[in-house]
Amino acid sequence: MSAADYVDDAVAGIQGDGVYVSPDVPGAADYESAMSQVVPQDGSIAVVVLPADAGLELQYDLQLLDTLTRQAGYDTVVLAVGSDVQADSVAIDGDEALRIANEAESAAGDDTQAALIETVQGIAEALPTGDVGGSDGIGWPLPVIGGVVLVAAAAAGVALLMRRRRRSSATASGQVPAAIRSRLDRLRALRGDYARLGGNRVAAETTFAIDGLVSNTEQLFARLDAKAGRDQVVLAEGEYADKLARLSAALERDYLLDLIVHPELWDDPDQRIAEVRDALAAVSTQIVDNIKQVNARRGLLFQVSLDSLVGRAELRDWEREFKRSSGEG
Known part of the structure; x- marks a missing residue:
């Protein structure tokens, strides 16, 4: 069943x-x-x-x-x-x-x-x-x-709801650190751009993946706040402030979205798209693993690196711009 x-x-x-x-x-x-x-x-x-x-x-x-x-x-x-x-x-x-x-x-x-x-x-x-x-x-x-x-129970795939968005704003004022909150807010904004590309499989899958990433990131910090020590919260914040910033840069309109809409204007568009999708999936999987570790009262383990994204000079530039616009650098 x-x-x-x-x-x-x-x-x-x-x-x-x-x-x-x-x-x-x-x-x-x-x-x-x-x-x-x-x-x-x-x-x-x-x-x-x-x-x-x-x-x-x-x-x-x-x-x-x-x-x-x-x-x-x-x-x-x-x-x-x-x-x-x-x-x-x-x-x-x-x-x-x-x-x-x-x-x-x-x-x-x-x-x-x-x-x-x-x-x-x-x-x-x-x-x-x-x-x-x-x-x-x-x-x-x-x-x-x-x-x-x-x-x-368990369920089939659906987009996040207005209820979840209301929870997100409440969570943002509580358990989710400001640096993480700013990145999740940016991901939500970008999600709408992908959702509007009706009929495109990659865009639809990216929309769904962003939903899961945002929801699970909020869940991680909510559960850390309830069940773990401050040191684990700080550790997770340092890990995901960096990784979510890199993902946000890769998902920007001038990168993945443009790759999807105008692949003919890029070198190696398929490889670039695959890099971003793999990175998004890897971070999402690690966050779910971290939630399970929190539930089991174990220390957090981080094993995901985003080397493929770090190697793209244009993404490094956009990541720095994201931090500047967020008041972080």
Whole structure:
């Protein structure tokens, strides 16, 4: 069964009583019973529990979380991929929801069911009451309990959502260091340029890759802030301030984007495009590995070098310009 199938079943399943447990989950009946006890009957909470192997096709850590937050229609999503519990919210700060989920997971040990229950209760306590205005400027009545979704699963590929962008701005004022934040902001701006090149496979794949890189970088620093020492945060900042600056330079309109649109104007365009795509994939993979190291309470390991990009004189010039415009040099 594919990740997309799991998502389709989950979205359909929560439309009834707000609880869906995949039959592939060990102890599915127990999950169904326990979640039904904590989910309000007013339709404000949906619970979805899927097996760990549903996440095998994920392109980035919170991909399913983003997908169900968009498709399910609930304000808050709590995601557990197997034993990994995550959360997203537009009713409260998304990073606060994620912190609650992480702490619940740590406190519950191997008891994922208990972690899910504690996450629902913790987020419910943090939710505001009364009428609130969404990012679209529309006021919606918010129940006392608020919208919460419990999810355990994996998902098919989707672009990041407005919810994720609202989380990004909140994260930027908190866990993400300023140097990293400036690079992620630039990557988001460049992402739109690639997204607008409709029908181009390389551009579409680059758009998707940037989404994953930005999301996972924010996840890394959020989890470092919650679980690791200051020395590990500083170490990661030094590593990724440099690498994200180089990637931003390579993804600029005057380099990769121009290579895609006007390959006939460049020497070795295929090789240059491959260099950038390989670098983007390598950094993304290392960040996911770092997240796993943080979750396992291990020290961070960095093994990726961007020598192919460093060797391009024009990219060195653009990287220096990026730092100057960011007030770093």
